[in-house]
Amino acid sequence: MKRVRLLQVAVYVVFAALFFQNVAPAFYKGFMDGINGDVDKAGVITSVLPGAAIDPHLIPGAKDGNMQVNNNYSLEDISINAYVRVNAKFINTSPWLSALNMVLTFACFVILASIAYVINKVIYSIYKGSIFESKHLEMIRRIGLLLIVYTIVNYCFQQTDFYISKSLINSPVTILNASAYDFEVLICGLLVLIIAEAFKQGAQLKEEQELTI
Numbered sequence: 754m755k756r757v758r759l760l761q762v763a764v765y766v767v768f769a770a771l772f773f774q775n776v777a778p779a780f781y782k783g784f785m786d787g788i789n790g791d792v793d794k795a796g797v798i799t800s801v802l803p804g805a806a807i808d809p810h811l812i813p814g815a816k817d818g819n820m821q822v823n824n825n826y827s828l829e830d831i832s833i834n835a836y837v838r839v840n841a842k843f844i845n846t847s848p849w850l851s852a853l854n855m856v857l858t859f860a861c862f863v864i865l866a867s868i869a870y871v872i873n874k875v876i877y878s879i880y881k882g883s884i885f886e887s888k889h890l891e892m893i894r895r896i897g898l899l900l901i902v903y904t905i906v907n908y909c910f911q912q913t914d915f916y917i918s919k920s921l922i923n924s925p926v927t928i929l930n931a932s933a934y935d936f937e938v939l940i941c942g943l944l945v946l947i948i949a950e951a952f953k954q955g956a957q958l959k960e961e962q963e964l965t966i
Contacts, residue, residue: 760876761876761877764869764872764873765869767869768866768868768869769865769869771865772861772865837921847920850913850917850920851917854910854917857906857909857910857913858910860906861906861910864902864903865903867899868896868899868900868903871896871899872896874889874892875892875896878892885955885956885959886956890949890952890953893945893948893949894945894946894949896942896945897942897943897945897946897948898942898946899942900939900942900945901939901943903935903938904934904935904936904938904939904942907935907938908932908933908934908935911931911932911933915930915931915932
């Protein structure tokens with residue numbers, strides 16, 4: 754039972770780490786900025802834009818994101834990640850976009866928490882030896898579906914985060930769209946669905962054998 758408990762705790766830790774890696778950094782930076790103050794050295798009220806990807810054309814000597822360092826090597830597809838401090842009077846983010854961003858953040862948290870909770874229930878059913886019961890097979894299937902839903906919600910969050918950043922930045926600084934669909938998690942979700950279907954077939958064969966006997 755001790756091993757089961759440790760495994761269940763590990764599941765919550767891993768999914769918490771996933772949430773903090775993908776969603777939480779922007780909120781943490783905003784929280785710390787609120788503690789340290791939103792006024793720069795000149796006394797101007799500002800807001801921080803965390804983790805912005807800056808157009809490499811701003812680098813002296815770079816051309817189309819590439820730069821020749823010397824005759825031996827060159828740099829290609831240059832990217833810059835930085836925190837951009839924006840004058841608050843230029844912030845005009847649409848309220849509905851900010852609200853959508855918060856809703857998607859909360860949705861990511863709820864989905865990941867739900868996945869961790871269901872996985873722990875599956876682990877406990879394995880410990881009890883009842884994994885092939887129909888209700889537990891449905892839980893495995895639910896995990897796969899939740900993983901797929903998470904990839905969609907997380908991608909939507911990345912897109913709204915990009916559009917919010919884009920609304921705060923003006924020329925010559927350009928925010929690049931660094932959002933990407935998480936195909937790794939999508940593949941994991943599909944694999945879980947396949948495993949759930951295989952377990953379902955196994956459970957049906959087990960029931961047929963028991964009826965035959």
